[in-house]
Amino acid sequence: MPPARFGVQQHNRGSRAEFTVVGDIDLTTVSLVRSALARCPRGLTRTVDVDLTAVGFCDVSALNAFLEAAENLGRTGAVLRLHHPPSSLVRVIDITGSGRLLGPPAPRPAGAGQGENRRGQSRRGQSGRGEIPAPAVGAEPARRSRPGVRS
Template identity: 45%
Template structure:
């Protein structure tokens, strides 16, 4: 007896922007549904796609590949794709694959707030390593 995992996809459009809400598991069986839903947005003229993944309970590499494929297709037509509210498990997948910066929107900056601190500049000269001392047999320098 095969176990079928359900994935619900819901889409709401406003002009050239869509909110796609996913709920359930994204795996090898359900990833094609996600891919088709995101591709349909582009075919319908949508150029800004927001994907609410709050209710995604599982996502494997086929789901990640689907999101990467959709991101590439969206960028090709001058659009953007962002995933919103990922679960800790989905965030971990992004961390492990170093893809979070591709999908997750940057936090909004408050008007009038100071700019984020910058890391210290690297020194212009590279420090030289300490000289190596030869050790004579018997542990004497």
């Protein structure tokens, strides 16, 4: 049973679907996220933005739900973008190398970019949150070779 403080709100705006998630995403709440993302109007939605500002923690089940949604949306030409993910999700995405599977980076608001370093990479705010580009669906994940293991 999901905690009382958990919720997913959806707003459809033309070819965009916007989701706001409140509360931790783990095995007890991930089914609500999956079912919300599955309700995107097929063929009409081009971009799905998920705002994770009010999410304190995500486990690997959340990553799986986002990757599954990105793959399903990609079949219709739509993309999934995650906004302000918690550091736990950023870590899992970095470890698995799956950031590129979640779609293109979100467009920057006017005046953004002031926190970039010389390479144009964003310096995240004190909370460590930023945009996670959702990679192109269908792209092969990077394979890491391990000593003594053949691919």
